[in-house]
Amino acid sequence: MKLKAFILTAGVLAAGVFYSRAQAAPDTIKVGILHSLSGTMAISETTLKDTILMMIDAQNKKGGLLGKKLEAVVVDPASNWPLFAEKAAQLLEKDKVSVVFGCWTSVSRKSVLPVFEKDNGLLFYPVQYEGEESSKNVIYTGAAPNQQAIPAVDYLMKEVKVKRWVLEGTDYVYPRTTNKILEAYLKSKGVAPADISINYTPFGHSDWQTRVAAIKKFGSAGKKTAVVSTINGDANVPFYKELGNQKISAQDIPVVAFSVGEEELSGLDTKPLLGHLAAWNYFQSINTPANKAFIDQWHAFIKKANRTTNDPMEAHYIGFNLWVKAVEKAKTTDVEKVLAALPGLETPNLTGGIAKLLPNHHITKPVYIGEVKANGQFNTVWKSNGTVPGDAWSDFLPGSKDIEADWVKLKCGNYNTVTKKCSGQNYK
């Protein structure tokens, strides 16, 4: 009866998936890594997986944590959003990890959020994002819009004297929200609606002829024009190539991007980007001892002397150290206790400043604006004095200006200061 055999074996195998494999040795602390290793997002996320592996490796060399070794549990959500939720559940319920470092896109974070809140897990999210969120179970080590977008626009307004704005983005939640915030901000600075042009293109948009021609036209109205680009990953290369080919130089119409970093630059011909801008909280080119050490450590770990470092890597570096500090302070990896220990903790970032975890689960970050150089690095042209605290809820959006997040006093991620009600996660 082959069929029976088949079903039985299938059943037996299945058991392997549904039930935890041999429980982890008790003297290790499991650290989950939830980054896509295949599919469209693998480009960006594999690096972050390696970053955490490096941090774990280093920590174990230092003798581990609470006298235990750290053990990485790597899974591949394959750039598939539902799969993110599934893998998150696997890490929390089956592998019983103490903390998870992961996600890149907003949708992947939104997809795992309910899982983390249900199983009361702990996620460190390392990428700049649109804000409008603060979960008890997530620590946002990437930049909120007020730590990246707004300073960049300020720079263009003050230093470059830009009068006319193109907000060009990929059609998803991060650009939509960021552009809404920027639009409101620009108008509050007295920019006429006619001098703001907002446009969205689909993911992986590769034929930019029409759009760039339109930008060129918009920019030739006699006023200094700049493009604020929230274009996502793959669509960038063709965009800049088209700019270059249509003879739009950084002197004529500078483009400031929020998602083009060293990693992306290493993957493209920098010629058409020369002089264009990017706003980040970290540049590999920033010359501090901490950064130099980090870069050397990275090269040693990845065994490639030309691999770049980038902003989300620093975010993971900060996040990991914050977690370690919290665990040491709480003397346990229990999520509740760690979450209680986290707010207020400080750890040095790589650019000579201090990253402090705020009650809203965001951190303080410096802001740097750099111009792209031929070697794929950034030439810093502006830096914020001191660090900027991350703001979960933008003051420039009608929906969210009344909302604040505070996990210390209010114990709420979205407390409405007008209705005095806490909705969302801790809805009463």
Add this chain to the structure above:
Amino acid sequence: MGGHRLLTLVLALLGLFPALAQAPDNSNFLAILSELKEAGYDDKATIAEKLSKTGHPSVRSVLTAMMEDRLLFRNSDQKFFISKKDDGDPFDLIDPITLKDAGQAPADSVTKIGTNNGLRGTLKTIVAHFSLSSPDVSVRLEAVKDMLKSMDEPTLAILRDRDNVETDPRVKKEIGVGLALATLDGTDSNARLAAIDLLKSNVSQDVRNRLALLLEKGADGSYNEKDDKVRKAADIAVQNIDQWRSYYSAVETLFFGLSLGSVLVLIAIGLAITFGVMGVINMAHGELMMLGAYTTYAVQSVMPDHIGLSILVAIPAAFIVSGLTGVLMERTIIRFLYGRPLETLLATFGVSLVLQQTVRSIFSALNRSVITPEWMSGSLKINDALAITYNRLYIVIFTLMVFALILAVLKRTRIGLDIRAVSQNRSMAKAMGIRTEWVDAATFGLGSGIAGVAGVALSQLTNVGPNLGQAYIIDSFMVVVFGGVGNLWGSLIGGMAMGIVNKLLEPFAGAVLAKIFVLIALILFIQTRPRGLFPQTGRAAEDK
């Protein structure tokens, strides 16, 4: 005599007759230079102006160096130097006064004078004054254009003088425009009318904007421009210019459509052969293109000093790489699946997954940087309103060449004859002693090779990464089906049509809706012509 004095000043600036200029005041020059150390970007700009006014022979070299991020001072003695390259460690130093070699200095022992876009812009204009005398016409042209960006009295003077000695018509024309624009600011009514008359044939946006200014009303509702005659003339001129510009932008849109179309055709031709002629639903087609793109990257990394040439080398290389991969696929998998096209869909899909992961393992998941050679970047300027980007232009031409080549191979050569024979009646062909096995392999290899060649073109347009293939596979299928399976002409016309329609819609509908519309149109079209634009009778057509 003022003109003459100015001329000497100019010549002095140009550093042509240092003798005429008063002996260079080095100390003053260095003094101004050292102000740069802790100046903000705006101050740096004014300092640069001052430097240029000193008329010191080194001004040009120093400012150029500053513009190119090569101006620095030694931390130890605060002494200024020019470095030969903007990067590297140590720097090879040059003395800013004597312009002689001044030894080396490790990178961390010096501080660079930072610049930003704005500052570099200013520097460019200043340096432009020097380029005016360059023997190279294009450089002079650029120089004039740069100077037009910021017109002030001295610049104007220099331009006027240049105008007298300039011989090249293009440069002269540019200067003419510049002077005319300047005249508009003047008061002499006739001169201004003349200027407008000269400008109305110029379709550049800047000119249009300047003229349009004359038509604007002030806050009190009255025209800023009091002179009616001038205003009317300007009005006519603006209308004239706008007319031309809209005409040219229509032409531009059409070209956009053609170039998008040719990309679609290029990615479809290979499939038209493997899918159309052989009836193999090759889901790995996209990955074969990806291989072509990676081949381009590989070629460039072995010949980094001949980027321009590399593309030309990459084309045959990519053809071979993808072609051989195709032959391998055919021999090991597909030949067992003839007459079962849907099975080929599954198997080739499996292959595509493997190929993707392979390049990920070899080249990592990161995109690879394929450099655009000089001759493919920039655009062919037809006039101030219309410019056609070279890479697109070349791709249109390239597509047509490839297409013609395939057609020739299929129609004129022996193997082409065999291919058509086998595709129409395999058993008969066999009976006539054609080695169908061999022909199948060759056909599939050909189609795959073309895919590789298309990959080379794509490497110039978009990311070279593991996902390159998936981005294009669907479009290529659409094109082939739209055109009619097994009909190359169908693919050509179908692809072009889809491209043009898409681009005509995009300005109004936006990229997404345009694409959706094209897809729906395709679905409806297939209802009316269930076998595509050019239905083909034969094996592929009968396949289920």
Add this chain to the structure above:
Amino acid sequence: MRFLHWRPGSDKGGTWLLALLAVIAVFVPILNMLVPASSALHLSAFGITLLGKYLCFAMLALAVDLIWGYCGILSLGHAAFFSLGGYAMGMYLMRQIGPRGVYGDPILPDFMVFLNWKSLPWFWYGFNNFAFAALMMVAVPAALAGLFGWFAFRARVTGVYLSIITQAMTYALMLAFFRNDMGFGGNNGFTDFKDILGFDLHADTTRVVLLLMTVAALAGSYLACRYIVESRAGRVVRAIRDAESRTRFIGYPVESFKLWLFVFSAVIAGVAGALYVPQIGIINPGEFAPINSIEAVIWVAVGGRGTLFGAIAGAILVNYAKTYFTGAFPEIWLYALGAMFVFVTLFLPRGITGLISERGKEK
């Protein structure tokens, strides 16, 4: 009850399937609720979700097999029907969130609030009512399939042409749903659901019940499909697959047979999608991706097309393999998956069940 009758032994696979489903239905609640969480035998919510996902995909595979395996129509767009069913359910679940969204807006879902939507778009009306939503989960896929099929079959679009335009259909839908202006949450789609019919979605009991419903739905649609393929209509359909014009000449309205089957198959897919969403907890345009439809076809091929049981087995097996590999060898799972497809098409043309039945004959 004639609906359940079948010639004994005519369909071993089916018998086993129903048995297996029964086993799941009995043991899952026990293993999850009665067995303490400490015990190694405890079935976590994760396990239940995973099972639920497999079974939903199995239903999708069933739908594909019904029209491909039995009628020879290769649809590369079935993910569209799956997703539409899912979106219908998603819209209901979004409305259930009510004031618990992060902005606390009693009516508008969060994504509408931060995109400054002032009021609910008309096509969202009624979705706060489950009955209406449930109707839509079936009606919308059916309507699309009906419209599309009516055009395509009447025009006698067949073979690869049909396959490709089904692909075009789902591709167009994907692009459309990616647009934030559409009012379906753009790229993020719907997520962060709270409860269904008043039951907390995160509670294990709810999840168990959802799983049981999925089991029932799968068993039901399996029986329905078998009823069809074993009826005379089923024989006509197979006749169409093997000799379409002949069938036409003995006087069967081939187009309407195709249309009925296509619509029914779309409905199964829609229900599958509707059950998928509350268990997985998210629906977004990615589900429309043509690649998903192709994968569904591949499940069927792996399992063995033309046998309902094979389709289901294939779906479960391939997805199990996917889960296992992405967990065990994240770096190389694509190799394994790819190799599997090639292997199956080359050496198991009739899929795994084909292999099994052949072995059966050899004995």
Add this chain to the structure above:
Amino acid sequence: MSVRDKRLYLESLTVSFDGFKALNDLSLYVDPGELLCIIGPNGAGKTTMMDVITGKTKPDSGTAWFGREIDLLTLREPEIVAAGIGRKFQKPTVFEQLTVFENLELALAGNRSFLKTLRARISPVQKDRIDEVLNIIGLTGQRGSLGRILAHGQKQWLEIGMLLMQNPELLLVDEPVAGMTPHEIERTAQLLTSLAGEHSVMVVEHDMSFVRSIAKRVTVLHEGHVIAEGDMDKVQSDPKVREVYLGV
């Protein structure tokens, strides 16, 4: 034309495929219950004529009436079948994946809509009818075996059987004995003659001896046109026929 009611009227039909006239002003009548043989060289338009009758091809001009009431040119294939015209193709096409019994079952007369067939069950009467036909075509032994394993001749008979299931008033039979063994040919001849009388039968065939063995009336087509009619001897003695067809 005769005053008696004909079963089928084809009058001055013309069909041309890009220039080439497959049927050229073809006129032809079939009496009720007669067995008419159509002969003619390749490309004489025999198959095209059948295509017109069954609605597969629409003629450029001419009329085709089934009895006095039914204008075939206005009907679609299924409707024509329903009207009572059955066609057997040159190349035998039976449903390979279905059993002989199921093949015949599908051919049963009766409502052909999806929903009806979904609930359809075989009534005893229908079962008897199927057995009867199985008997006529001599496949009672194979009732349970799949179509694809039948011998060539058996497939031909099964297909004729499928026509009989719908008991059509007019049977179009295209080259029934091509590639048959003499024994099979003999069986086929008996089968067809036995059908005539209660059905009108129109046979297209190359095999002269076979035609002679069954035909009462023979019509000769050439270049889409009728050039001779009558019994076998008359036709064979016709000089035109000898010229174009027998080539003597």
